[in-house]
Amino acid sequence: MTRTLYLFCSAAPPVFEVAGAIEAAQSRGWDVCLGLTPTAAQWLADSLDGLAALTGHPVRYAYGMPGQPEPWPRADVMLFAPATFNSLNEWALGLTAKFTVGALAQGLGCGVPTVVVPCFDDAYARHPAFGTSVATLRTAGATVLYGTEADPRPEPGAFPWAAALDAVEGAPWVPGRI
Known part of the structure; x- marks a missing residue:
């Protein structure tokens, strides 16, 4: 499959x-x-x-126009990487003006396993909205790879694509959630 x-x-x-x-x-x-x-x-x-x-x-x-057929097959797992400070906070707040944020919000609401890898300057991570957003997304079921022992933060200048895909592989997926 x-x-x-x-x-x-x-x-x-x-x-x-x-x-x-x-x-x-x-x-x-x-x-x-x-x-x-x-x-x-x-x-x-x-x-x-x-x-x-x-x-x-x-x-x-x-977003597509109403009545247009869905061009993608159903998602089994979602990966949001790199996730910027702005997009991550929009998603946590349910502000779905962007297609990507709307699809992530819908998928999470449908129970699609979701992995998130934030990517921004550490100064943004110290902003109080970030911690609140991470807590909100984790409570909703997202796996946020930040600030845990599973945090794949790489050497400066490298992005943890392999670690993100490893987390996707470990997600408890059920075929065709959305």
Whole structure:
């Protein structure tokens, strides 16, 4: 059975490595669907067609029109990496103006296992909203890889794609939740 991973990315420098992350997920047997925040889509504008070809699915960064068919298969697991301070807080608050945040909110509400890897300056992590948002998301069932012994924070300049995919592999998935 094919497993479907929704990979959502915010506009942080590791988004430029997303093709390698997709290939790594595919090598583990995942069918990957890529969703980007609008700014991440702008950053990757020249690569969107290639990323769609790599995944075999349209890259999404905006909501579809009502009545349009769903272009992606149902998600088994979701990975939000890199997750910026802004997008993570929007998600925790249920502010779903962005397609990626709306899909994450819906998936979490439907019980889709979700892994989150924050990516921002440590000064943002000291802001009180961040701790509240992490607690909210963890209470809702998300696995937030930050501030625990499972925290994959790498050496400066490296993003923990492999650790994120390991966490996805360990998620208790049930086929086709959303």
